[in-house]
Amino acid sequence: MATPLGNSPSEGRRIMSSPRPKGRENAKNILCRNITIYGHCRYEKDGCAYNHDVGSFKSQQTQNESAKKRFNVDSPAFKPLGPMTNGNSSGAKSASISPQAAGAAIFTPKSTSAGTATPPAHPRDTSAEWINNEIPEFVPSGFDPNHLMPSDPASNSNSMNAYDPFLMTSTTVNQFNQSNNQHQTQLNPYAQDTNSLDSAAYFQAANNYSQPLQYHLYAPLGPHRENLLAYQRTAHDFFLPDSLREDLQRKSEATLQTLPNSTLPSQVDHFHSLVPLDINNQKNAALFGYSSWVYKAVSSNDGFTYTLRRLEGFRLTNEQAIRSVQAWKRINNGNVVSVHDAFTTRAFGDSSLILVTDYHPLSKTLAEQHFNQSPGFPGSHSNRLPKQHVPEQILWGYICQIASALKAIHSERLAARLIHPSKILITSKNRIRLNACAILDVTQYDSQRPITDFQLEDLVQLGRLILQIISGTSNATFNISKALEQLARSYSDRLKECIGWLLSSYPPTPSPIPPNDPSSPIVLDIHTIDTFLTGIAPHLASLLDNVLHAEDSLTSSLTRELENGRLFRLLAKLNFILERPEQSPSHPNQLPSQQTAAQQQWSETGERYVIKLFRDYVFHHVDANGAPVLDLAHVLQALNKLDTGCEEKVTLVSRDEQSLFIVSFREVKRAVEAAWTDLMKAGRQAAAAGGRG
Numbered sequence: 293m294a295t296p297l298g299n300s301p302s303e304g305r306r307i308m309s310s311p312r313p314k315g316r317e318n319a320k321n322i323l324c325r326n327i328t329i330y331g332h333c334r335y336e337k338d339g340c341a342y343n344h345d346v347g348s349f350k351s352q353q354t355q356n357e358s359a360k361k362r363f364n365v366d367s368p369a370f371k372p373l374g375p376m377t378n379g380n381s382s383g384a385k386s387a388s389i390s391p392q393a394a395g396a397a398i399f400t401p402k403s404t405s406a407g408t409a410t411p412p413a414h415p416r417d418t419s420a421e422w423i424n425n426e427i428p429e430f431v432p433s434g435f436d437p438n439h440l441m442p443s444d445p446a447s448n449s450n451s452m453n454a455y456d457p458f459l460m461t462s463t464t465v466n467q468f469n470q471s472n473n474q475h476q477t478q479l480n481p482y483a484q485d486t487n488s489l490d491s492a493a494y495f496q497a498a499n500n501y502s503q504p505l506q507y508h509l510y511a512p513l514g515p516h517r518e519n520l521l522a523y524q525r526t527a528h529d530f531f532l533p534d535s536l537r538e539d540l541q542r543k544s545e546a547t548l549q550t551l552p553n554s555t556l557p558s559q560v561d562h563f564h565s566l567v568p569l570d571i572n573n574q575k576n577a578a579l580f581g582y583s584s585w586v587y588k589a590v591s592s593n594d595g596f597t598y599t600l601r602r603l604e605g606f607r608l609t610n611e612q613a614i615r616s617v618q619a620w621k622r623i624n625n626g627n628v629v630s631v632h633d634a635f636t637t638r639a640f641g642d643s644s645l646i647l648v649t650d651y652h653p654l655s656k657t658l659a660e661q662h663f664n665q666s667p668g669f670p671g672s673h674s675n676r677l678p679k680q681h682v683p684e685q686i687l688w689g690y691i692c693q694i695a696s697a698l699k700a701i702h703s704e705r706l707a708a709r710l711i712h713p714s715k716i717l718i719t720s721k722n723r724i725r726l727n728a729c730a731i732l733d734v735t736q737y738d739s740q741r742p743i744t745d746f747q748l749e750d751l752v753q754l755g756r757l758i759l760q761i762i763s764g765t766s767n768a769t770f771n772i773s774k775a776l777e778q779l780a781r782s783y784s785d786r787l788k789e790c791i792g793w794l795l796s797s798y799p800p801t802p803s804p805i806p807p808n809d810p811s812s813p814i815v816l817d818i819h820t821i822d823t824f825l826t827g828i829a830p831h832l833a834s835l836l837d838n839v840l841h842a843e844d845s846l847t848s849s850l851t852r853e854l855e856n857g858r859l860f861r862l863l864a865k866l867n868f869i870l871e872r873p874e875q876s877p878s879h880p881n882q883l884p885s886q887q888t889a890a891q892q893q894w895s896e897t898g899e900r901y902v903i904k905l906f907r908d909y910v911f912h913h914v915d916a917n918g919a920p921v922l923d924l925a926h927v928l929q930a931l932n933k934l935d936t937g938c939e940e941k942v943t944l945v946s947r948d949e950q951s952l953f954i955v956s957f958r959e960v961k962r963a964v965e966a967a968w969t970d971l972m973k974a975g976r977q978a979a980a981a982g983g984r985g
């Protein structure tokens with residue numbers, strides 16, 4: 293109902309009984325709405341200048357129908373569907389209303405023009421149409437293997453340092469022991485396709501997993517970047533990138549997932565709400581010597597979600613064994629899943645060992661990522677998919693990250709002892725973490741071998757892991773020499789040397805010269821994690837660079853949300869102030885009808901009245917035909933100007949068009965602050981009075 297006036301001389305004056313010709317304002321609106329409206333606002337706050345480009349909402353309502361479906365401020369808020377509706381907005385919806393909700397009083401907006409808000413008053417009003425559209429359900433396709441980085445052809449041995457630990461030893465792969473661990477294909481319980489679950493009985497309510505978020509509500513809409521001038525922005529420029537937001541939402545959805553009617557114990561120590569993470573119910577005791585099961589669970593101590601790994605049938609014979617987990621609590625490394633606790637329990641009806649670790653929602657194992665087998669048919673050759681070529685840069689990324697994890701672990705005089713594709717998690721793009729550390733320290737506590745042996749075995753297992761990833765399998769058919777041949781054909785010599793060095797770390801050969809003998813030569817061919825890190829230094833540098841770039845892009849995404857937080861706080865403040873009945877002096881003993889009058893009295897007197905009209909100016913614009921104007925650019929612009937308190941004038945018209953104010957944003961800001969201070973004072977006084985009482 294009002295527009296900014298530029299620099300009007302009649303600042304802050306109340307012009308009584310001068311109804312503003314509606315036609316003039318509306319004519320301006322019509323003119324604007326036939327062109328693309330952009331805004332660029334420079335404003336200052338706390339001594340800092342901000343540039344806030346607003347809006348490119350091409351409100352081409354007169355042009356074509358498709359323009360009506362563009363994003364606008366009336367876009368419905370995200371609401372997860374109930375489990376039974378599953379994306380179907382018809383019929384089933386009403387059945388899901390709770391009796392409490394059904395009995396709730398009907399909400400009536402307090403605005404005098406409330407009636408205009410319900411049905412679209414004008415054919416140009418797109419909001420209702422937008423909501424009622426049947427939108428086909430979006431089915432997330434899970435983890436995209438194509439996200440992998442391209443191979444780096446530049447990485448070859450020529451670029452390495454003169455000091456080269458890998459070249460100081462011959463590759464003695466024949467010393468390598470091969471174990472026959474059968475890999476089992478894992479299924480993701482959060483995958484949309486629950487048909488692949490070959491053991492429905494294992495999950496009594498598998499269908500209840502499916503509560504898809506309506507990601508399509510966030511699909512990027514035009515206008516697209518290339519249509520805009522350099523200073524112009526789209527609405528999406530003010531929010532997190534869609535991909536990042538969706539990823540975070542999926543993860544938080546997975547974290548909050550529950551499993552109703554589960555036969556799992558309702559309480560395991562102080563953990564509740566157990567949800568199994570491995571849906572393949574085949575027992576596999578190959579790695580730990582016990583069948584292991586992984587659950588997500590919530591701690592009633594701190595409310596956080598953790599992962600519980602259960603070793604079925606484990607009997608604790610030595611108290612010291614479980615205490616060995618304490619040492620793992622000191623490991624704080626970005627490439628190790630943090631270990632929190634270990635205990636034994638009979639909650640599952642047997643004697644089980646439980647290891648509590650961090651929960652990383654929607655993570656996959658390296659086996660799931662790189663060993664191509666159709667889910668649901670573990671080990672079935674008929675379902676094997678063609679092997680993927682893993683780019684060398686990805687492999688170096690894995691090597692560097694595991695080397696970093698081993699450095700942290702070996703420095704604490706511990707050993708990972710299990711570097712296996714099914715026990716390494718990919719928690720985000722190319723980011724891996726060693727999982728299941730500490731378990732063998734408990735289950736094989738009585739093993740008398742020195743820790744250095746296990747540390748050397750870690751290096752061997754790392755070399756073997758890379759070969760397994762290259763050959764696309766970790767099962768009995770895995771052939772070291774064939775994998776090395778393949779490595780030589782498709783990858784750089786440097787990678788081959790690196791793997792050869794790792795594999796030759798096992799078994800340790802006892803030195804004929806006592807280590808403390810001063811006459812002993814300086815031995816550079818020491819297989820330690822430090823030597824290894826020296827050898828891969830150039831790749832560590834490029835990994836660091838990648839990480840810094842990723843951090844830059846995340847920081848820039850975060851900065852966009854910073855502005856939104858500021859505007860949200862301002863909106864919250866406005867809504868705290870506007871139409872508060874209890875601020876009316878005559879409130880306590882009044883009838884509801886009298887209260888409405890009192891509210892009005894409070895809202896329509898003093899500085900609050902200007903704030904109320906300003907709220908109308910920001911949100912309740914109408915065009916020449918009385919249809920709501922839903923222009924997010926206008927809202928952003930007006931709120932930013934209010935926040936900085938700029939001198940620009942704005943005309944505010946009362947709803948009955950009997951009063952008209954010309955005020956600057958600075959004056960409205962002052963009014964907001966004064967009303968806010970009053971509210972805080974009233975709150976403090978009431979608290980003090982309550983304290984005295």
Ligand SMILES: Nc1ncnc2c1ncn2[C@@H]1O[C@H](COP(=O)(O)OP(=O)(O)OP(=O)(O)O)[C@@H](O)[C@H]1O
Binds near residue numbers: 570584629651656
């Ligand atoms: N800390 C964790 N956070 C989130 N998910 C996890 C965590 N640990 C394991 N998972 C998930 O649980 C599932 C099962 O893990 P597990 O280590 O049992 O692998 P597995 O392939 O089933 O191995 P095994 O055959 O030895 O049981 C995997 O899909 C993995 O992504």
